[in-house]
Amino acid sequence: MAISRTSRRIAALALLALAATACASEKATGGGAEAPASGDGVKTGPGVTAGTISIGMMTDLTGPYASFGKSLTNAQQLYFEQVNAAGGVCGRKLEAVVRDHGYDVQKAVAAYTEIGPKVVAMAHVVGSPMVNAVKQRIEADKMLTIPQAWATSLLGSEPIQVTATTYDIDMINAVDFLAKEKGVKSGDKIGHLYFEGDYGESALNGSKFAAEKLGLELVEQKIKATDQDMTAQVAAFKKAGVKAVLVSVGPRQTASLVGVSLAGGMDIPFVGSNSAYSPQLLPTPAGPALLKDFYYMTGGAPIGSDLPALKKLADDYKAKYPKDAIDSGVSAGYTAAGIVVDALKKACESKDLTRAGVVTAHRSQNAWGQEYGGTMDFTVFDKPASLRSYVAKPDKDALGGAVVFKDASESDLVKEYQVPVG
Amino acid sequence: MSRSTLLWSIALAAAAVVIPFYLDASWLQDGLFAMAAAIGAIGLNLLTGATGQLSMGHAFFLAVGAFGYVYFASLPEEGAHSLGGLGLPTPVAAVLAVLLAGVAGGLFSPIAARLKGAYLGIATLALIFIGQFAMSNATPVTGGHNGRPVPPLEVFGFVFADTPDAPLVIAGVPFGALERLWFLGIVLLLGAGLFARGVLRGRPGRAMNTIRDHEIAAGVMGVPVARYRAGVFVLSSMYGGLAGVLIALVFQQTVPDYFGLLLALSYLAMIIIGGLGSVAGAVIGAVFVSMLPRLLTRYSDALPLIVQPGQEGVGAAEAAQILYGLAVVVVVLFLPGGLLGLVNQLRLRINRRVASAPAAKHSLTPTPETRN
Numbered sequence: 001m002a003i004s005r006t007s008r009r010i011a012a013l014a015l016l017a018l019a020a021t022a023c024a025s026e027k028a029t030g031g032g033a034e035a036p037a038s039g040d041g042v043k044t045g046p047g048v049t050a051g052t053i054s055i056g057m058m059t060d061l062t063g064p065y066a067s068f069g070k071s072l073t074n075a076q077q078l079y080f081e082q083v084n085a086a087g088g089v090c091g092r093k094l095e096a097v098v099r100d101h102g103y104d105v106q107k108a109v110a111a112y113t114e115i116g117p118k119v120v121a122m123a124h125v126v127g128s129p130m131v132n133a134v135k136q137r138i139e140a141d142k143m144l145t146i147p148q149a150w151a152t153s154l155l156g157s158e159p160i161q162v163t164a165t166t167y168d169i170d171m172i173n174a175v176d177f178l179a180k181e182k183g184v185k186s187g188d189k190i191g192h193l194y195f196e197g198d199y200g201e202s203a204l205n206g207s208k209f210a211a212e213k214l215g216l217e218l219v220e221q222k223i224k225a226t227d228q229d230m231t232a233q234v235a236a237f238k239k240a241g242v243k244a245v246l247v248s249v250g251p252r253q254t255a256s257l258v259g260v261s262l263a264g265g266m267d268i269p270f271v272g273s274n275s276a277y278s279p280q281l282l283p284t285p286a287g288p289a290l291l292k293d294f295y296y297m298t299g300g301a302p303i304g305s306d307l308p309a310l311k312k313l314a315d316d317y318k319a320k321y322p323k324d325a326i327d328s329g330v331s332a333g334y335t336a337a338g339i340v341v342d343a344l345k346k347a348c349e350s351k352d353l354t355r356a357g358v359v360t361a362h363r364s365q366n367a368w369g370q371e372y373g374g375t376m377d378f379t380v381f382d383k384p385a386s387l388r389s390y391v392a393k394p395d396k397d398a399l400g401g402a403v404v405f406k407d408a409s410e411s412d413l414v415k416e417y418q419v420p421v422g
Numbered sequence: 423m424s425r426s427t428l429l430w431s432i433a434l435a436a437a438a439v440v441i442p443f444y445l446d447a448s449w450l451q452d453g454l455f456a457m458a459a460a461i462g463a464i465g466l467n468l469l470t471g472a473t474g475q476l477s478m479g480h481a482f483f484l485a486v487g488a489f490g491y492v493y494f495a496s497l498p499e500e501g502a503h504s505l506g507g508l509g510l511p512t513p514v515a516a517v518l519a520v521l522l523a524g525v526a527g528g529l530f531s532p533i534a535a536r537l538k539g540a541y542l543g544i545a546t547l548a549l550i551f552i553g554q555f556a557m558s559n560a561t562p563v564t565g566g567h568n569g570r571p572v573p574p575l576e577v578f579g580f581v582f583a584d585t586p587d588a589p590l591v592i593a594g595v596p597f598g599a600l601e602r603l604w605f606l607g608i609v610l611l612l613g614a615g616l617f618a619r620g621v622l623r624g625r626p627g628r629a630m631n632t633i634r635d636h637e638i639a640a641g642v643m644g645v646p647v648a649r650y651r652a653g654v655f656v657l658s659s660m661y662g663g664l665a666g667v668l669i670a671l672v673f674q675q676t677v678p679d680y681f682g683l684l685l686a687l688s689y690l691a692m693i694i695i696g697g698l699g700s701v702a703g704a705v706i707g708a709v710f711v712s713m714l715p716r717l718l719t720r721y722s723d724a725l726p727l728i729v730q731p732g733q734e735g736v737g738a739a740e741a742a743q744i745l746y747g748l749a750v751v752v753v754v755l756f757l758p759g760g761l762l763g764l765v766n767q768l769r770l771r772i773n774r775r776v777a778s779a780p781a782a783k784h785s786l787t788p789t790p791e792t793r794n
Contacts, residue, residue, distance in 0.1 A: 061740070062740055062743060099719075100719070102743075104680075105673075105677045105679055105680045106455065109451075109672075109673055110448065110451060110452060110455070110716060113448040113451045114448035114720070117446070117447065128568075129567065129568070129677055129679050132568040132569065132677065133569070133673065133675050133677050134675075135675070136674055136675060137674070196567075197558070198567055198568065201567075
């Protein structure tokens with residue numbers, strides 16, 4: 001009895017195995033992967049069919065940058081919708097493929113493997129550790145990728161396009177701003193509070209360079225992303241007698257730093273990197289301190305500026321997502337989507353919508369983004385696309401919680417600066 | 423080996439061979455993560471499940487394995503961040519990396535031999551923080567925060583990587599890095615599993631279980647408790663190192679952030695969910711913990727009440743996290759023996775039904791034999 005059941009099972013298994021080997025695998029391509037040309041004579045590759053162009057987004061919807069990631073995703077979907085309403089690109093509709101990585105490297109690698117083969121470009125990838133983890137694959141795939149991080153380690157790769165300035169450029173312009181408008185002069189001490197890691201160290205490169213050029217003494221304080229209370233750092237800055245502090249940390253640490261400093265009677269200017277400020281800080285107890293003498297540097301214009309393109313974006317965004325707050329992710333995402341779509345349009349003109357074709361088309365533009373308040377040069381990839389930073393100041397009533405304090409400018413210092421690559 | 427085990431092994435082996443021919447790269451990658459996790463979890467289960475020694479530092483040994491492999495196998499690199507490396511043949515580097523993890527475990531074993539239970543757990547926690555600090559700051563070895571690229575494994579001229587210039591095509595299916603690594607993963611997991619089974623079923627396994635259940639009794643019976651504890655710790659570190667090497671090969675880039683506390687905790691979750699103290703439990707738990715969130719993320723948009731990413735409401739990613747959390751709670755609450763306990767229970771029940779059915783037939787329903 002038992003034997004006959006077993007032999008029946010073996011027979012069934014054998015049949016199953018036969019059936020499995022007999023039915024053709026979808027993966028079987030015979031090895032020859034020819035780039036198919038579609039009916040309209042445009043060369044296409046992965047992510048492009050006769051009717052749609054798929055664009056990936058690897059974002060953070062559940063991790064520490066969830067609100068930023070959500071704004072980015074919303075804004076990019078808004079951009080694609082508007083392009084589709086106007087007829088799409090190359091006669092094709094744009095389609096977003098979104099994956100959340102929750103700021104987890106393994107999830108990001110898994111997400112790239114999953115959606116990478118299905119998309120022609122990545123409209124945004126949140127986090128420089130995540131971009132670095134898939135950098136080799138991005139390069140092998142020639143996938144145009146816009147990271148939402150501005151560390152210099154992301155430079156030097158042809159398909160990866162860091163938007164506008166890197167953190168070090170912002171900090172050089174910040175020191176220049178302090179010297180010109182806040183009375184910091186040779187021999188003075190300035191502080192720099194920064195995160196360990198890519199972001200902080202990129203920024204530190206800039207401040208070190210600028211401080212040396214202007215004869216300032218830099219007081220460094222390195223913290224971890226998990227540190228919350230800045231009392232000890234404030235004490236150290238106070239003891240050193242700094243005249244101003246540069247801030248390359250997260251919004252929470254910025255709030256603590258500025259709040260504690262002011263409460264302790266250290267009434268000096270603070271200048272942050274673009275990731276140091278968030279409008280969500282204004283309703284907190286640190287709000288009044290931030291409104292007093294805090295500024296932040298940004299390569300892209302803050303959404304509260306009066307550029308017509310950004311005003312229109314703000315209105316459209318509010319109409320589509322009435323419940324969502326507007327932060328820097330909205331303009332950053334929208335601009336990044338614009339970069340990708342313009343590359344696609346250019347690639348369409350030269351009838352080559354393969355990934356390599358898109359990267360080539362993208363790299364042929366040298367003055368992109370006038371309407372968003374800063375031109376970017378995409379023809380070189382071992383230098384930042386722009387050297388001009390805005391000085392923005394928090395403002396309770398402004399859209400996105402900040403206004404332009406000083407228009408985008410490129411300091412003389414930054415022209416001499418050699419950007420470390422990789 | 424019983425007939426049904428043999429059948430099951432044949433079926434599993436057939437599935438393992440056929441899968442790379444049908445499933446796409448992202449499935450293979452998830453499978454490989456699960457295999458690497460399974461190897462690591464087997465090691466942790468030897469330590470925590472079988473010997474009763476809690477370790478929160480398992481992620482550290484994975485990191486030692488991963489970074490060890492990269493350092494041994496890479497050629498030194500000059501440039502802005504000059505990176506060191508020994509440039510050894512990659513299989514040698516892999517073996518050395520596993521040994522290095524063992525040595526790291528050995529260095530910690532004086533502590534591991536003296537402490538037990540939660541005390542050891544807290545002590546191993548320190549490893550995570552030391553590891554994080556070392557990985558971020560020993561830039562010439564680890565590449566700093568961004569990690570460094572992992573050289574592909576090459577055994578007798580066969581490269582476990584994508585080779586666009588000379589593609590390998592088997593039965594019409596192009597064999598890239600993941601397809602090739604799949605088979606490597608299967609072999610490693612099989613070897614790791616069989617070795618651990620041998621340890622658990624033999625004399626050392628009994629000694630380990632006795633230490634877990636009653637330390638004094640074990641000592642009275644002549645088991646050298648401290649030596650066993652230290653030895654198991656070293657062995658478990660080597661399993662961690664092997665898992666680290668495999669993960670590095672799949673990632674193609676080592677990233678220090680990955681080897682944090684969260685990873686160590688997820689390994690503990692694996693063995694608890696799967697079933698403490700056995701190889702099969704560790705494997706089941708590893709597959710469950712590493713695949714469930716991925717499956718949920720991939721398919722949760724088919725569930726009701728789930729919105730598109732970025733919209734107001736519960737998105738696919740959040741839903742996956744919630745469901746994963748729920749699943750963990752349900753397993754811990756209702757399945758004291760873990761998933762393996764559930765499997766065994768089901769098997770028992772089926773066997774009983776199958777065994778009782780013929781008997782009932784004889785007594786109640788008339789058959790040609792019973793009729794007259």
